[in-house]
Amino acid sequence: MKMVFRWFGEGNDTVTLDQITQIPGTEGIVWALHDVPAGEEWPMDKIMAVKTAADRAGLHIKVVESVNIHEDIKLGLPSRDKYIENYKKTIEKLAQAGVKVICYNFMPIFDWLRTDLYKETSDGSTALFYEKSRIDNIDPFELVKQINENSSLTMPGWEPERLQYLTELFEAYRGVTEEHLWANAQYFLDEIIPVAAKHDIKMAIHPDDPPWPIFGLPRIITGQDNIRRYLQMHESPYNCITLCTGSLGANPNNDIIAMIREFADRIPFTHIRNVRVYENGDFIETSHRTEDGTVDIAGVVQAYHDLGFDGFARPDHGRHIWGEQCRPGYGLYDRALGIMYLWGLWDAYRKKKAGMTEVAPV
Template sequence: MRMVFRWFGTGNDTVSLAQIRQIPGVEGIVWALHHLPAGEVWPLEEIMKVKEEADAFGLHLEVVESVNVHEDIKLGRPSRDRYIENYKQTIEHLAKVGVKTICYNFMPVFDWVRTDLHKELPDGSTAMFYEKQKIDKIDPKELINKINENPNFTMPGWEPERLAHLSKLFESYRGVTEEHLLENLKYFLDEIIPVAERYGIRMALHPDDPPWSIFGLPRIVGTHDQLRRILQLVDSPYHGLTLCTGSLGANPQNDLAAMIREFADRIPFVHIRNIRRYDNGDFIETSHRVTDGSIDIPGVVRALHEVNFQGYARPDHGRQIWDEECRPGYGLYDRALGIMYLWGIWDSLQRS
């Protein structure tokens, strides 16, 4: 297991590379050019700037999260070919700085959904919260305003410029079924995977978050059977998954350890976080400790150890603790605590 840490870039993150380097066992950053709209080619000179920054602190750039997929690709519009060609060029540029894994998603319109970014937990910390009843009733535009109410910390996947034409986006997806979306994913993969193979970069599809339909939009990456079907679309080790315990774990029917054991050779990247599920469909993110949530984190790490997992792992969203001012879910303190919890489990398995 190779530990990495998500970083949003100089001037866009409260956590510094100097701090990341001090977390035991962290060898690289999970990064992206967040200011670029989906569909644009990532310029090599901008990529090289990030490499220079990371090199100065002995951190690698082997994992990118994410090269966003343009909505025209998801919708299967004629213009998708132009955006796919841009994607291929970006893969070529990323290979020049040693990138080995690209995490991406195929979620229509919204990358992820929460109703509260600062829900208070009993210990006084705050965390991101999903309230099912609110989602069932809220206007998506109202949700966008809520997510982006703090202009200092734009949330990945909720960039205001990307969602500025929300009504048109929803209209575009009218009549698009899960089968249509799956067909469009296959078209994308058929084009992209040969290029990824050529440059030695593994594509790692992130699950839907949460793993069910919201606002009537189709979603196809949320269950064991769906993951299996998606991996069968293209038979290549370069077509893989980002196994996210928080996303998939929101559905109590998902057996995360079983997924790891079945798809082991197709998982180059894992996101490990804990959530507490409630019977009414709500869930809140918690510390990584198993007793704080509903996810069997030791069981997940044990399954990774059993399959001799040698890919990348990162602690996913943390709580905001100790009065830290940071992007919700992406502070230093709780994610660093999470890393040490994960290493503790891993090290105990190694010794036994």
């Protein structure tokens, strides 16, 4: 397991590279060019600026999250070919900079979705929270307004330049079904995977967050059967999954450990985090500790250890603790604690395995 840490760039993150280097066992950053709109080709000079900063801190940039997909590709519009060509050129440039994994998603309009960015918990910390009944009844335009008013930093999946066209996007998706989305994803994969294979970059799709349709928009990467279908659409070791335990864990019916064991050879990158799911469908993001949430994090790490997982892993959304003022879900303190919990589990399983294989003295 190779530990990495998501970083949003100088001036767009409260966490510094120097702080990341002080988290034991953390060797790289997970990054993106958040100021480049979806669909545009990434400039080489900007890519190299991130690499230079990371190199200076002793960190690698092998994992990108995300190279966002333009909505015209998801909609299957004639203009998609132009954006796919830009995507191919970006893959080529990222390969030159040493990138090995690109995380992306195929969610229409919105990426992740929550109703409260700073829900107070019983211990006084705050966390990202999803209130199901509110989503079922809220105007998405009002939700966008509230999200943008409650964060001073740009938030992936909620970029103002994309959301200013919200009305047009909802109209464009009118009548688009899951099968339409599957077909458009197939077109994208057929174009992209050969390029990714040529440049030795694994394309690792992120599950939908939460893993069910919202606001009448279809979603397709929601569980084990759908992930299997997606991976079978292009039987290449470069068509992969970013297995996110928190996104998939929002649906208690998802057997995450079974997914890890089935898709092990197609998981180059994993997000390990916990959520607590309530009977009414609400969920809140907790510490990474197994007992604090609904996801069996200890079992997840054990499955990865048993399988000899050598891909990239990162803690995902953390709580906001100890008065930290930070990007929602992406502070330093709780994610650093998460890393140490994950390493603690990993080290314990490694020691146990070593003890089991030792030859008893004669």
